[in-house]
Amino acid sequence: MDSSTWIKILGYIITPITAFVVGVTYGGIVRVITARVQNRFGPPITQNFWDIIKLYSKKTAVHHGLMQHWGPIFAITASVTSLFFIPVLKDSPLWLNNSFNGDIIFLLYMMVFGSLGMALGAGQTGNPNSAIGVARGLALMVGYEVPFVLALVAIMIQFKTTSIAELMAVQDGFSNWLIFQSPFAFIAAILAFLGMMHYAPFDVTFAPAEIASGPASEFGGKYLALMQTSGSIFTFAKLVLFTDIFLGGAGDLVTLIVKTFLLYMIPVLTGIVNPRYRTEQAITFFWKWPTVFGIIAILIVVL
């Protein structure tokens, strides 16, 4: 094998590890920020690492059937696969991963797969809270997928490409970032992003005080650890995807961390100060303003 293949294999190894470390650290920082807003000190930033290690080192795990066992595995497969098709850094063979023409369309399907797997897994546990959580989560997904797809379609029409790498190449200067070139698509996408991250006001799916953490309510120990690992990796994947498409990507890791962190603060800070929407209110919200902005973005491009 020549050296480019080895570089690619190395990339496949370090990308998920980086995603895990960054995603979990972001989770810890979010807990500290939430605590400071609530006038508390909050846990140390490394808290989420200890939580995950503890969950992995649990000695027993009750399992209710094959599909419950596969649910978290589907989730982590979908997270890592999505990550492998997103170029993490610009023009770097190590971090380019599997980017190909048409990867935006592929990602639109792949990003849904994990939630569907979790839905099947949670369904088999037989817990009524899980069933309610799954119904809410899938309903919410129907809500936010509409503006998200509209925004991406607008961009795909505007630049006549379905490749993330080509979109990154288009944004060669600060003023050429897609956030400035197609602002309406960005508004629609970022509002959909609020729903995707499941922070308040769109946290009906997991609402711990209401339905005992929803789909996760019957998952303990190693199952929960797998779900948290998958969630951290998926958070990083979504942040990198949005940075690549709208914020011009990143040339080095420091720029990437700064951009993704600032982007992450949008749903987090919105979530801290907001109460929870009911499911139908959330769907009404997504089908109203974000969808209107998405349609405006498409109309501007087409006309």
Place this chain on the structure above:
Amino acid sequence: MEVSYDKESRKIVQAIERFARKHSLWVLAYGTGCGAIEVPPTMTSRYDAERFGIRGAATPRQADVLLITGYLSVKTLKRVIRTYEQMQDPKYVIGFGSCTINGGMYWDSYNTIKLLDMYIPVDVYINGCMPRPEAVISGFIELQKVIAEGKAEGARKYKENLDWYRANQQKIIHNWNMPDYNW
């Protein structure tokens, strides 16, 4: 295939596990007694138990610590046993307030239990009626010390002496119609 660990590497893994368990206690507060009122101030901004990695868990499956806040009537004891058996190993129990130690002010009541340790294994007691949030946090720190020393073996004790615990439980709960758990 038999997997063999050499002693040194096993020791390192165990140290990491114990550190993680000690610093990440997810609490299931069983709040039917009067002590439940002391739990919200412990968790919120005044005393902020999250500094020590103590966090509320939503369901028994996710929880590490079962916090029994105060007296238990015979009827609630049944629910406590079900909850405890649904939790995943390693699990700990904190008896909170005098009522879990000797019945407290309910010592001659006809339908409350006197000593919680007869029915489920308790790792740490917090005395007082009521213990203030400072006492609750000091109880949690005591539990962290016990975990770090590797002496918090309540779950193992419960499995080994299951017959004794079951006999005690069935002596007091007359309409015993509980499912058999294979935890």
